[in-house]
Amino acid sequence: MGSSVKAVVSRLSVALLGAAALSVATVPAVADDVAALYQDKCASCHGADRFGLMGPALLPQNLKRLRKNKAAKVIANGRAATQMPAFAEQLNEAQIQSLVDYVYTPLDEVPEWGMEQMLASRIVNHEPGTLSDEPVFEADLMNLFLVVEIGDHHVTLLNGDTFEPIHRFKTRFALHGGPKYSPDGRYVYITSRDGWISKFDIYNLKVVAEIRAGINSRNLAVSSDGRYAMVANYLPHNLVVLDTETMKPLKVIETIGKNDEGVEISSRVSAVYNAPPRESFIAALKDIKEVWEISYADEPSEDFAGWIHDYKNEKAANKPHEDFPTRKIPTRVFLDDFFFNQQYDLLFGASRDGEALVMSMDARREYTQLELSGMPHLGSGITWDYQGRPVMATPNIKKGLVSIVDMESFETIKMIETEGPGFFMRSHENSPYAWVDVFFGPNKDKVHIIDKSTLEIVKTLKPSPGKTAAHVEFTKDGKYALLSIWDMDGELIIYDAKTFEEIKRLPMVKPSGKYNVWNKTRYSSGTSH
Structure with a gap:
């Protein structure tokens, strides 16, 4: 590792660990006051370093789901169904706001x-x-x-x-x-x-x-043989391999590369995926224009192993898989949202700037671009056969459209207009329909059902007016579809997937995703992987 990167990943400076360590000569009195306030009121649950203990980490990356005004209310009034107490009688409005500003301030260095x-x-x-x-x-x-x-x-x-x-x-x-x-x-x-x-x-x-x-993680993936889990981290910038039996770490892979100016930097990891046919994990990097593939095979192919180093010379004699050799695939743009074809030899990637492209995993290069203009949510993409050809369907986050892409010609063959941008899309091999929510905007309480043979919306549901309806998942046989009502006074609704008749409602506390064992372990083409 370069010296500049070592500095980036060094321990937090003492100045960030508490009021007692703050230098009065260099830090304004107001910073002393809020740091001392944090240590007095927050550190016992959230950690002196803000990394979290009994309570969650209080770092900007960990608080993205909580707006500052809501954070102030949580400090003042506490949080239901948690051990977070109310401080309204102990702290005034200015003190509460100073704590909010403090915990939303990024750390000076990436912590170790x-x-x-x-x-x-x-x-x-x-x-x-x-x-x-x-x-x-x-x-x-x-x-x-x-x-x-x-x-x-x-x-x-x-x-x-x-x-x-x-x-x-x-x-x-x-x-x-x-x-x-x-x-x-x-x-x-x-x-x-x-x-x-x-x-x-x-x-x-x-x-x-x-x-x-x-300290801040995005997701994990489990190997097809069940032996390993790989964790994608925002903080620190790395991938972590775990032994799933013991839950001990086997390897830390620091995500280091070069930016467009050739300067060595470390990168956050947006997500990691398991690629079953390849016996590998595939990682999306946030700050480096590369896709990383990490092999967990006992004997990686010569082509794979030789991509970075001479694997034969470096592998342990009796445990070759512990090296987890990595190869890096360059990209033109930052890709942080992926979709794969069922063979996992093609990667469909999208950037936050709106570009979408297809990468050949075997050739390790860009194959073609996609015409997708609404910021596709490829992580929620699904596939099915349409008129004898495989297609990929994805909702779009910025436009009320579902994009249908021919996976052989890579042409966008249809844009299905919806009543607002969507986030989740699901189907099942045994169902003739695909379900997509309208997650963003005034019609968030609606869900569209698309006929996979005609590419037309045949039904729009509005199960709980005014409440967000999202994330459908099917049963093992595809006969029933389960839908979440994302509300504190929420529900899980079960539908007959053929007739769209409501079967049952179960009260739940803001249910979000639901995950069927069969569909997820069999990598159903109707669900995200």
Whole structure:
């Protein structure tokens, strides 16, 4: 690592660790006052360094979902369903605002969070092999759902046949990136925005282990053999490989490259994906124009291994997979939203500037551009066969359009007008329909249903007027579709996926995503990967 990068990832300066360490000679009195106030009122729960303890990390990257005016209300009034107390009787309005400004101020340096810190954070509730291999409940284990309730930081395990809750458990603060299952569906790995990775044993309904793999994490991916999980981090700038059995870190991969001026920099990681046919993880970098592919195969191909270094000379004699060799694929633009074809040899990437392109993973170069003008949400893209040809469909975040792209010619064959920009799109191999929400704007309470054979909207639902309706997921057989009402007084609505008849409503606390074991472990073309 270059000296400049080492400086970037060094420990926080003492000036950021508390009022006692602040220099009066160089820091204004107001900074002393707010730092001391933070240490007195906040540090015991959120950490002297703002990294988080019992409470979440208080860093700008971790607070993006919370606007400053709402943060002030949380400090004043506390937060329901959490241990956050109210400070309105202890602090005046100016003090509360100073704390808000303080926690939304970025740190001067990227903090260190390496092997030592991760291992120290590790919590083991049940050692591997100590819990029963038989489920403590009766259900089709492949037709279970995990429903994330972001309103009070819980997850509900739902029976996908009876639509009855089996179990509800508390999670870490602000889950992000969607739960990921082990290949057999027994374990699920859940990521919090604060970097905590929780391993939950579905059979025994217990959290078996946790580790904090970062300070601000985006998501994780689980290898197809179930042995490894890779965590994508915003802070610090790296990827972390975990042993899924022990939940111990195996390797930290620092995401370092060069910018357009040739200067070495470190990059945030937007997301990481598992590519089953390739036996690799694929990472999207936020600040470097590259896509990284990291192999977890026991014997990576000569082509792959030779891309960065002489793998044969560097691999451990009996554990070659622990090297996790990496190859870097250059791109013209920053890509932070990905979609893959079912073979995982083509990567569809989108930038925040509106560009969309197709990358050949094998040739390691750009193949062509896509004509998508509405800022596609490719991470929610799905595929199906249309008139004998595979197509990709994606909602758009800036325009009320669903884009349909021919995956052989890469032409946009249709733009389906919707009543507003959407965020999530879902279907199922056994369903003739695709469902897309209208997540942004005044029509957020609507959901469109598209006929996959005609590419026309055939039904628009408005299940709870005035409340956001979003994120559909199908049952294992595709017969039913589950829809979330994103509200503190929310619901999970089950529909007959063929007739669109409402079957049942379950009250939930702002349910967001729901994840079917079968669809996710089988990488259904109707769901995001």
